[in-house]
Amino acid sequence: MSDNHKLTDMSRWGLKKSPWAFHLSTGSCNNCDIELLDALTPRFDVERFGILLVGSPRHADILFVTGIVTVQALPRLIHVYNQIAKPCLVIALGTCACTGGIFDGSYHQIGPVDKIIPVDVYIPGCPPKPEAIISGVVKALAKI
Amino acid sequence: MRTTIPIGPYHPLLEEPELFRVVVEGERIVDIDWRTSWNHRGIEKIAESKTYEQALFLVERICGICSTSHPIAFCNAVEDLADIEIPxxxxxxxxxxxxxxxxxxxxxxxxxxxxxxxxxxxWMWAWRYREPICELFEIISGNRQSYAMMKIGGVRQDIKEETIPIIMKTINELEPKIHMFADAILDDPVMLARLRNVGKLSKEDAINWCTVGPVARSAGVDIDIRRDYPYASYDRVEWKVITQVDGDVLAVAVVRLLEILESIKIIRQCLEKMPPGPLQVEVPEIPVGEGIGVEEAPRGECFHYVQSDGTNCPYRLKIRAPSYVNIPCFRSRFIGERISDILLILASVDPCYCCTNRTIKIDNGKVKSTMTDKDLLELSWKETEQLREHYKGYPGGGLLE
Known part of the structure; x- marks a missing residue:
């Protein structure tokens, strides 16, 4: 959790219970996106812990960012980050979001994500397995 | 009165960023336009700085879902260029x-x-049945997605003898489930009412808009790269190309469901017929020249063109992914339909936007089709400068340097 969000006991309690997630693809190859969806489907089923993908950043507690952050996606990433109610958790999902991965050095890349917005948890992997994603979320919640 | 409805670029139902501008009159759609490139990663350009072996991992990451189609097409192209016959x-x-x-x-x-x-x-059913396949990939290659199985001149890993019964068991268990699933969907009056006669594509339109893959086959165009230009071992197994005539969303769903059963048939025959032997041949030095490779990806024809100048890096790589080819047919499918059908028709071509992002320069209303490396670099620097200027006050905006 970045320093500019001071956590009160109340917000800590509110954030810990059933965190809702918003997923933003900023130039990924789809792999991380489908593995994130996979974590919601019957095999892993994180919905039983109250974790839910929501359609609007204004409802979200967790922001999952995948991809290298392309020039065209940058304004949207900042816009979405500003829309999320603070305090929020930002999770960089996949190697591309963490470091740029194989696309590092592309002329259309501005990222990685932590250059643009503060990131709380990095989940590396190309793509990370659903187990890794769940473990990352658990670590993020443990930070609160 | 005409209204423009933007769908995207970040829409709750779209997994990937893409912008569709839908012009409607009341409930009816009268026009559609689309914008891409939120996912543009400059893969063709990066490929020029990688060796052939490295580029293979790069093309694998064009799209996570077709992460074996692009490598096969790339291998076919390089093998065509260097005249390699694989074992x-x-x-x-x-x-x-x-x-x-x-x-x-x-x-x-x-x-x-x-x-x-x-x-x-x-959704939950289909993804549950998909999970054993992902596990199979993990057993075969070590990764659930992006399998890295392909290699120029062969394959990187063997399917071991002890894995074959596991694959057999999984596909044998999957087959009755797919039958059950197909019956459940095709007998469900709600599904039929929702899918039938939505987003119709006639055979003429399918040909005129140059559609490929299941979209073309659902409209009665009998094309399949696996049969027409056989690669790998498709010419040695018995299977048939699935076609339908209606061209609506239901026909696309039927084509895809029946293709799963054909795939199971192909895998079963391949496992029985697979001869022992080496996995790869030695790759000679890649000569000067050019090669093309095609592959029938799940979404249609995937085309790779490789030009070599005799070094160990490709001089030029051109990729033509199936989703990009299929999307223009929206113009004939959407017009006249209702707003509520938009996302369903979008879904019917199974667009994978990761494959479809391109750069094009428009100068005074005229398309300037060729952009040199220098142009692109300058454009990129200029845009980065503008963005830095624009987002100075935002969180992290100052961190861009």
């Missing part, structure tokens, strides 16, 4: 991996189609 066992392994991928991709599409029409039961 028989490698051909069969390529076919098995490609068909397993088709099953997982079609199941994924069925699930998402259920998600788009608000029928979450279908």
């Amino acid at each position: 028989d066992r490698a051909k069969y392994i390529r076919t098995i991996v490609a068909e397993l991928e088709r099953i997982h991709s079609h199941l994924l599409w069925l699930g998402l189609a259920g998600h788009y029409i608000g029928y979450h039961t279908v």
